[in-house]
Amino acid sequence: MPAQPDHQASVIAIYSSWDGQRTYVSPGTVIKTLRQRRIPARARILDIGFGNGEIALAVARAFPDARVSGIDLTEHNVQMAERKARELGIETIAFRVADAESWQPPETTYHAIYAMQVMQFIAQPDDLLRRIFRALKPGGAILFATPFLPPDPALHAFFLDAYARVIPNSFQYRTEDAWYAGLFDAGFERIYTAKAHWEPASQPDAWQRRYRRAAAEHNLAFETARRHTWGGLVSARKPQ
Numbered sequence: 001m002p003a004q005p006d007h008q009a010s011v012i013a014i015y016s017s018w019d020g021q022r023t024y025v026s027p028g029t030v031i032k033t034l035r036q037r038r039i040p041a042r043a044r045i046l047d048i049g050f051g052n053g054e055i056a057l058a059v060a061r062a063f064p065d066a067r068v069s070g071i072d073l074t075e076h077n078v079q080m081a082e083r084k085a086r087e088l089g090i091e092t093i094a095f096r097v098a099d100a101e102s103w104q105p106p107e108t109t110y111h112a113i114y115a116m117q118v119m120q121f122i123a124q125p126d127d128l129l130r131r132i133f134r135a136l137k138p139g140g141a142i143l144f145a146t147p148f149l150p151p152d153p154a155l156h157a158f159f160l161d162a163y164a165r166v167i168p169n170s171f172q173y174r175t176e177d178a179w180y181a182g183l184f185d186a187g188f189e190r191i192y193t194a195k196a197h198w199e200p201a202s203q204p205d206a207w208q209r210r211y212r213r214a215a216a217e218h219n220l221a222f223e224t225a226r227r228h229t230w231g232g233l234v235s236a237r238k239p240q
């Protein structure tokens with residue numbers, strides 16, 4: 001999907017003024033997946049699009065000998081995450097501003113790189129997957145969480161519209177299979193997904209209102225839409 005004009009300016013505007021009150025993915029889910037991938041105790045770990053920083057801080061606590069760092073588009077997020085790190089007395093973590101679209105990482109450096117609810121903002125995700133591949137050490141893990149388009153293409157127009165309304169200024173949505181193809185092409189192996197149904201009826205009111213309006217405008221029954229509302233945490237590894 002092509003980038004929207006000025007998509008980053010709008011994303012920067014949103015994430016320069018948000019309250020950062022919650023993470024979009026539970027830190028426990030990220031930690032569990034990192035453990036399943038058997039990353040070493042002294043791992044170097046990178047969080048792309050760390051948001052309020054709480055996931056990275058929880059990862060730093062769960063892996064106290066690891067070196068955790070994070071990049072995000074906004075200075076606002078860096079300040080928020082650094083403040084939380086100071087409050088928790090965590091010094092083994094570094095947050096900085098960088099754009100994942102143009103980020104040029106050092107090669108074979110990290111044991112794990114994750115991006116939680118960030119891929120939907122990336123214009124060239126296959127290019128980012130290839131750069132992540134190069135930045136990982138052999139055997140290193142990639143993790144990312146994102147909403148999926150359902151396999152049935154007849155439903156894509158609705159979901160592209162509904163997800164973009166629910167996650168403002170997001171535009172990059174794919175089927176789970178398409179994400180797997182991108183990972184395979186980048187060189188990854190052992191790909192799996194912790195798939196999760198997102199129950200629209202139990203989301204915050206504003207989310208639901210936008211989603212229901214999109215369904216009505218696409219002449220789609222709410223029940224049909226909700227049955228297909230899935231996302232997941234995809235993970236894979238670079239071959240040894």
Ligand SMILES: C[S@@+](CC[C@H](N)C(=O)[O-])C[C@H]1O[C@@H](n2cnc3c(N)ncnc32)[C@H](O)[C@@H]1O
Nearest residue numbers: 015023024025049050051072073099100116121
């Ligand atoms: C939906 S929030 C997710 C935050 C956090 N990962 C979480 O799960 O709570 C998306 C984050 O991605 C960041 N982001 C979006 N595009 C980015 C880019 N090109 N480079 C770096 N960060 C980006 C935003 O600034 C924001 O912090």
